[in-house]
Amino acid sequence: MFQKKKQNSKRKRVTVLTLRAMKAQKQPIVMLTAYDASFARQLEVAGIDVVLVGDSLGMVVQGHSNTLPVTLEHMVYHTASVARGVSATMLVADLPFMTDRDLSHALEAAKRLVGEAGAAMVKVEGGAAHVLTIIEGLIARGIPVCAHLGLTPQSIHKLGGFRLQGRELEAAERVLTEARAVEDAGADILVIEGIPASLGERISQALAIPVIGIGAGPHCDGQVLVLHDMLGITHGKAPGFSKNFLLGHDSVTAAIEAYAADVRSGTFPGPEHYSR
Numbered sequence: 001m002f003q004k005k006k007q008n009s010k011r012k013r014v015t016v017l018t019l020r021a022m023k024a025q026k027q028p029i030v031m032l033t034a035y036d037a038s039f040a041r042q043l044e045v046a047g048i049d050v051v052l053v054g055d056s057l058g059m060v061v062q063g064h065s066n067t068l069p070v071t072l073e074h075m076v077y078h079t080a081s082v083a084r085g086v087s088a089t090m091l092v093a094d095l096p097f098m099t100d101r102d103l104s105h106a107l108e109a110a111k112r113l114v115g116e117a118g119a120a121m122v123k124v125e126g127g128a129a130h131v132l133t134i135i136e137g138l139i140a141r142g143i144p145v146c147a148h149l150g151l152t153p154q155s156i157h158k159l160g161g162f163r164l165q166g167r168e169l170e171a172a173e174r175v176l177t178e179a180r181a182v183e184d185a186g187a188d189i190l191v192i193e194g195i196p197a198s199l200g201e202r203i204s205q206a207l208a209i210p211v212i213g214i215g216a217g218p219h220c221d222g223q224v225l226v227l228h229d230m231l232g233i234t235h236g237k238a239p240g241f242s243k244n245f246l247l248g249h250d251s252v253t254a255a256i257e258a259y260a261a262d263v264r265s266g267t268f269p270g271p272e273h274y275s276r
């Protein structure tokens, strides 16, 4: 069924080149998570640019309190499911906890997520030296990379909870330095999560690669949300930077289309969805 629908899609496939061109043309990039083929299909129909199979599935699908229990097997299963629902939408998959402990484990995980499950890019959290080595190693082997800085959920215990990062001057400079470092290592795009809008703006301006924000203010090159948060069906409390787009819309597709339209028009995120 999904195979047949794929052939009907008229949209051109989104690639790293598309995302780079969108940044150059100041066209906001719309990214959203999904974890199965049916919801992925809704994203495809709604014209979302990038679908992220995030390890947030540990929280919103599996019901854990953080992303740490998610395994590579889980990621491969959900990434392969999402791949059956999309054709033009670019598919990014998270490297789950500890698959980024060194380059060889990261390459093994990327081989499965890209080669077996169908991802076009993998996402890795943090800006530590070993992560830079991993980014360089993946890029050298032709695997596109999305970096992830700021509030990095796999470091939740070190961060002391899901809290805003980069608020103090020194911490903000550290995130900016890491952002430059992941770009220099070859990352194709960067997700910045849970930082003040002013820092989100500085990073987006300083980097040539597209910068996608989540709780990082309105000045990023694009926005990403967790699907369950933006549909108001999150297991537990949704973060304050999210918005329930199903309110006032009569279908999941309409809610996702409204999210895409609001990101593209600059209406989302509004001042109530970020810190200054």
Ligand code: KIV
Residues within 6 Å of the ligand: 033, 052, 053, 054, 055, 056, 057, 094, 148, 191, 193, 214, 224, 225, 226
């Ligand atoms: O796992 C995830 O869904 C993510 C997004 C919050 C960016 O990393």
